Amino acid sequence: MDTLTLTPVDSAQPAPAFKDPAAAPPTPIENRLAMPAQNLFKFEQRQRRKLYAPSLWRTPWLARLVTFGGGLALTVYGGWQMYKVIDVGGVTTLKWALLALFILNFSWIALSFASCVVGFVALLSRRASAGLPETLREKTAVVMPIYNEAPSRVFAALQTIYEDVQATGLGESFDWFFLSDTTNPDIWIAEERAFIAIRRRLGPGARIFYRRREKNTGRKAGNIEDFVSRWGGAYAHMVVLDADSLMTGPTIVKLAAAMEADPDSGIIQTLPLIINRNTLFARVQQFAARIYGPVIATGLACWMGRDGNYWGHNAIIRTEAFASHCGLPDLRGRPPWGGHIMSHDFVEAALIRRAGYAVYMLPRLGGSYEESPPSLIDLSIRDRRWCQGNLQHSRVLFGRGMSWASRQHFLTGIFGYLTSPLWLLQLLVGIVIVFQASYFKPEYFTSEFALFPTFPRFDAERSLELFALTMGILLAPKFFGLLVAIYEPETRRGSGGVIMLLISTLFEIVLSALLAPIMMLIQTGHVVHIVFGFDTGWDPQRRDDGSVPLIDIVRRHRSHMAMGALSLVAGLLISPSLVAWMSPTIAGLILAIPISWLTSQRWLGLVFRRAGVLVTPEETTTPPIAKRGKALSKALARGEEDEVNAIVAIHSDPELRALHEAWLPTRKPRQRGAITADRAVAEAKIADAETIEDAVAWLNRGERVVALSDRALIGMIARLPRRADLQEAQAAE
Template identity: 60%
Template sequence: MDALTDRPLAAPVQRERTAMPSSAPLAMPAQSLRRWTDAERRPLKAPGLWRTPWFARLVAFGGMVAITAAGGWQMYKVVEAGGVTLLEWAFLAFFVVNFSWIALAFTTGLLGLADLLVHGLNRKPVLPPALGKRTAVVMPIYNESPARVFGTVQAIAEDVAATGHGASFDFFFLSDTTDPDIWIAEERSYVALRERLPDIAVHYRHRPKNTARKAGNIADFVTQWGGNYDHMIVLDADSLMTGETIVALADAMEKDPDAGIIQTLPRLINRNTLIARLQQFAARVYGPVCAAGLAVWSGRDSNYWGHNAIIRMEAFASSAGLPDLPGKPPFGGHILSHDFVEAGLIRRRGYAVYMLTRLDGSYEESPPSLMDLAIRDRRWCQGNLQHSRVIGAKGLHWATRQHLATGIMSYVSSPLWLIQLLIGLFLALQAAFIRPEYFTNQFTLFPAWPVFDSERAFKLFLITMGILLAPKLFGWFVTLVNGPARRGCGGAIMLTLSTLLEIVLSALIAPVMMLIQASSVSSIISGRDTGWKTQRRDDGSIPFRAIVERHWRHTALGVVAAIAAFSISPYIFAWMSPTIVGLWLAIPTSWASASATIGWSLRRLRLLLIPEEYAPPPIAERAYHLGKEFEALALEDGKALDLVHGDPAFRDLHQHIIQVPPPRVRGKVDTDRVIAEAKLTDAQSIEDARQWLSGREAMLVLHDRALIALLAALPHAQQAEPERAAQN
């Protein structure tokens, strides 16, 4: 029995006007990936809630095996005419691996189709009369626009309060911001938000060092204040959730004592560029089918996507402490894609992890351009490949290993497809130009000669395309037969045209993303760390020159591939044409992907329309208008050092908000702090300090009360000049 399981319910947190509530430490030990015994698994409190979906798993994985075996046999028959060469065996092996990937997507989509046709798309939650436990709603932020995130949380908090359950929730901004000007703008926005929400507990904390990034940010909150709360709902900086959804999640967690994580299915909204609208449409039409199928066969052994979910605090603290992986990044160090691993460790402890795919009111946003998508994808790629160090951890449920394998395969599949494509091209080249060796050292009646059954190959190509596109067609059909969803997508005709347009545009983007992901996998394997950059969240365009620099190699490769394919055979060129055309158009496609003008034009034509645009969620409109109100306050215009130096009232408030640093260890000197103190001591004016202090040093000054005192004592240059003249 876990020690945390029997602890008393946390007392209601006093709603003082402080930046953070009273500390309530909660132990969160790092979990071992090498040691585990079944005795460490907690006993179930409600075994009657557990149902293993054996039939759904038989359909998903048995169907995948059957389809893969049939496809592999057909490909063998394609290449076995005239004998199978070593290169053809390699081609067959890569085909089977890649085909199994799309076969599982097909069977999962089939389960999702059946589930949605039986149970429908969405259900309005029935809210409880009262909640008995406390929940923290936490939003980790990292160099985000304060106006956006504080406006969003105000909209969420107001919506929660409107349900009548506002007293059960506290809201937290957990800042890891590294830009001092943004940090101070966050504090000023926080003060403004407290004045706007006098009856709601809103808190703010900034970490001096963003150790372990988002996972470390959440862990820091849990270990210092987690004991105050029974649950936490984790948001991303672009997350948005309605009050009803948040209350429904808390109610579901209270009714299921074995639930560790309950995940929602966020919908993509609020974006207007071409690629963002493409992703929004795909997520809205195809996403529910894939998510429903995944939820059906996963059951209570599901996954976690890092946000828009509720987590039982005791489960997280006792089970999800992440260890550092041995070695250096990109495969060692802090675990980047922590959410998959946290879900697996919580499931290992004996808690359920599952999805409520039909719970409405959960939203997020998508990258505004193909280049932004590639930047985020590079980070995700490293995190998922890092899971190769975790997938063999002791005690993990096999479904967890499957989720980890799926994440790994989602990126490894790109270089595998590329290798298969190159092998196929080489085989065709060999068949067209290389003469057979009739007289070899070994006696054979016929030369070794790559021969293909072209008719069977064409049929297999059509079958493969059908299996690949089937989940999209399933999503189209489910949306078509659902009246509100169909009308929200512009009606049956516009829904169909939008689906066809999405398929064409995705086909153009797919070869470019294949090369980008293959390059990412290659660079990670070679040892290059991705770092952690702030994600762009606006709809701003990208300079055309930057697009050309990013994609000219893709275009050049498309030209070379076209020449090579056409020189072999027009049929080979036709077979490779989807990939070739996508590479040819890499530059204009990337440029168009970032265009809000094209996106708005499609919206006016009712193409790629989603129901959330046809009837915008009130909370999304409220968050947008509140963000504009925060922008109008101009809280982001000032410079951090000037504000803390020149405004005594804000300086006092700032010193009240910052955390007291731990006592310095004797003999251990922070060289950055020493340098910052020396610069402040030498400075004769605030202008000197502003000019001399680096961003890192400014952060240290603003986190240290002693250094703040030195900063506050500095005069302005015009005041310092007479003093220097008098001294001289």
């Protein structure tokens, strides 16, 4: 069948009329922007742009004084109290090590506590958000990077967002892009089929485009860079989504209006709330993010001011500024420390801020949603990738020209993972000290001359007081979030009232305490693997609510359970009081397998939901966009086309085949003798096949990708008969 002739669409002009919307080109005419890689360690002040609206640049000195001054004061006080705890009878080398580890860990929670105090006060004085603008002057692209995702989910999500933006009456100011990095051939063809379908559903006026990269250079950051370099010149801004993102139309329109009203803004970040979660583990995350998240995010927004951070999605970006200043270099050396910068969002925020643009968050805007991993194992898989990216920031931390706030964001990310091994070391040093005092003759007289011996003892009463202070500071952000939720009528009623809020908060605290030691060992393992040079790779994220097989859970957590049992036995041999002190940690580790299994179960999460525990306002009154997205996703999934074998799909659907061939990139003629092994094998297998069923059975995943990328091989596939047809023809002869 002849391929369709496609005329590129000019992104600056109204879409030409096509009788069939699917026949329109998959991408608009390119409008290129140069996006050079930046030098992280060379920058001069004269390179920073001048401000267009200096009146908007107010430094939040009071919020910063409370956050960092308060955090420092608490750390000094906690460190002094810890010194008094261990000073009974003198301080040994091990006690000094324990003190140092305590200060490092305590400073982290003290800073978080002080920031949450700022957020708590700010939330109690909440102001109403601005209404919708009447018009928008500039064009915005809404881009969704996808990587081996279920097409029914992502195409339903983008259509839902598109419809909500259209309902504002300002839909003409937005174009929509699926940016595919998919490597699975079955999902690739399913994406194309879903793209054809969404264009037909929405009609010829919908400016929705689809582009698939053949090489995933730079991963997600490279995906966005490819879009900016090829089409960024046509758009003043771009809203970046994740594959699990949902944003309401008013929120997207308000972001575009905020960007237009602030000529110095570079990135404006929203606060995504977690929705649509059903497993117990995900529901705990959903509840915590909804009740405690606003306090944490508002505190961050207050002290950051216009020196903020970017989380990689559900944000709007000034396209030209991003292209000029956010091209990421590869770090010297091999992964995991070198190569592509994995946690690109923090670095992009630091670079655009270095250039003189503002980066800030609007935590009260609302209408921004995402999903979370459904189980502890899924979280650990994602967490390992984040761990590598954040530890990589140690090589970016001292980049030239970056603001101190950007460096603080890097440190926050780095210590977010280093606290786990530091906590483990603190526990181990404490155990060794108790063990030394119980089983070995103490070193009463040190190498220095002293009239009195040094006894390895602690001040028990002061130790309990310090423990209470630490727990209070650790739990205070949850308490602040609970108070705000009770204070706000909609949140209080939507969460089941005061009593259910208290029950849900108590349950979340207990379960989080049991999960904490498991995550400590998981993250410590991640850090150790990365330190020893093991790269994470790039695996697609599991987003559904399916339960994890018990065998996988046992395999993943058996070492944690063994560590808990060993700790219990050792603690009993050393001192019963040590077991009491470590009981939350020991219990969490011993119960790692049942906790991980139970929390991954969808049915148990639904039991808690029906009981009214861990309920959020977005569940009580589901946002219309979430309702529509879920219904549309289910309707599209009923077609069962997400993972139909790509060879079968291309062979059986001539129209899909014609469009697929037309959308393949133009290639230079192959030079004689330049034959790749994959292509040669794929061609040989297809040539040897008598039926399409043979080709399907013989071609592996990599060979299917090659075959589907080559027009000549597609033609060979199209000419293969079905086995039933061949047998019928042979019988007729």
